[in-house]
Amino acid sequence: MQHPQRDRAARRRRQLVENDPVNGIPRGYAIDHTIDNQDIGHLEVWVSPSSVGSGTSRALRILDDSGDHLPAVRRVDSSSTVKTLEFRFHPEQWRPVGTGASSAFLFDVLATPVGGQRRVAFHLAVWNDGTIRYHAGGVWRTIGNGPALNPSTSCTAGCIWSTIRVRATTTTATVTVNGVQIGTATRFDGGTSNLTGHQFSASSTADEQESFLVDDVYTSNS
Numbered sequence: 001m002q003h004p005q006r007d008r009a010a011r012r013r014r015q016l017v018e019n020d021p022v023n024g025i026p027r028g029y030a031i032d033h034t035i036d037n038q039d040i041g042h043l044e045v046w047v048s049p050s051s052v053g054s055g056t057s058r059a060l061r062i063l064d065d066s067g068d069h070l071p072a073v074r075r076v077d078s079s080s081t082v083k084t085l086e087f088r089f090h091p092e093q094w095r096p097v098g099t100g101a102s103s104a105f106l107f108d109v110l111a112t113p114v115g116g117q118r119r120v121a122f123h124l125a126v127w128n129d130g131t132i133r134y135h136a137g138g139v140w141r142t143i144g145n146g147p148a149l150n151p152s153t154s155c156t157a158g159c160i161w162s163t164i165r166v167r168a169t170t171t172t173a174t175v176t177v178n179g180v181q182i183g184t185a186t187r188f189d190g191g192t193s194n195l196t197g198h199q200f201s202a203s204s205t206a207d208e209q210e211s212f213l214v215d216d217v218y219t220s221n222s
């Protein structure tokens with residue numbers, strides 16, 4: 001039995017990043033032009049041919065080597081009461097413990113802009129200990145019990161890629177890692193507005209020494 005919709009979705013997923021120009025921003029995405037003192041135009045997010053064991057030829061790299069800049073890339077798509085975001089993730093470098101704030105890879109589900117300002121509905125993170133956390137009420141909270149993925153940067157025995165899936169409604173985000181549902185997150189902004197896209201970023205403007213790879217991004221309004 002054929003599943004034309006699923007086939008089309010799978011094609012779209014493969015095409016994301018894979019057909020985008022090397023060293024560019026993936027189609028459909030935009031970056032924040034944070035102004036820094038030394039490196040204007042130093043954006044730190046690009047499609048890289050170095051995809052270390054992703055099984056594909058290109059991945060999206062998010063590199064923070066700036067104490068003045070937060071590399072972030074986002075995609076705004078249609079407004080919906082439900083938004084699913086799925087991607088594969090491999091950490092190349094976590095900031096060493098003791099050299100700044102705890103290292104994390106951040107991924108957000110975006111809310112409806114208010115007064116032209118982009119809002120974050122769900123503020124989520126892969127922590128350097130392999131836990132998945134969400135930010136609500138002013139603190140980071142672990143989803144589920146302990147680490148949900150292997151945060152190893154080593155590629156000695158093959159690079160470890162993890163698949164992270166978030167299915168968000170206007171009030172709750174359910175997180176699944178490598179096929180296992182680990183728990184839910186509440187909203188960062190306390191709102192109930194529609195969902196409009198997603199963002200990936202490093203963890204800190206002031207800190208650096210982080211490098212992350214993202215691939216096979218899939219998003220839908222169901």
Ligand SMILES: [Ca+2]
Pocket residue numbers: 016017018051054056057058059215216
């Ligand atoms: Ca790829």
Ligand SMILES: [Ca+2]
Pocket residue numbers: 064065066067068069070071204205206207208
């Ligand atoms: Ca930084």
